[in-house]
Amino acid sequence: MSDPARESETEAKARRGRNVALALGLALFVILVFVVTLVKLGGNVLHRPF
Structure with missing residues (x-):
């Protein structure tokens, strides 16, 4: 998995x-x-007797 803090804007938009x-x-x-x-x-x- 990639580190969300280091991803590019394109990767963040795709995610x-x-x-x-x-x-x-x-x-x-x-x-x-x-x-x-x-x-x-x-x-x-919805019309069931109880």
């Missing part, structure tokens, strides 16, 4: 870009799992 891409990918995956779960549970999931 930030990868971090943003990973964060967006993870967020999209979580949203996809949530939507698929709601679809599989059906429309009455």
Whole structure:
């Protein structure tokens, strides 16, 4: 691994870009799992008797 204190501006920008891409990918995956779960549970999931 490189030392963050010694990296160039180009390397720092590339690292930030990868971090943003990973964060967006993870967020999209979580949203996809949530939507698929709601679809599989059906429309009455909010109308369950307790």
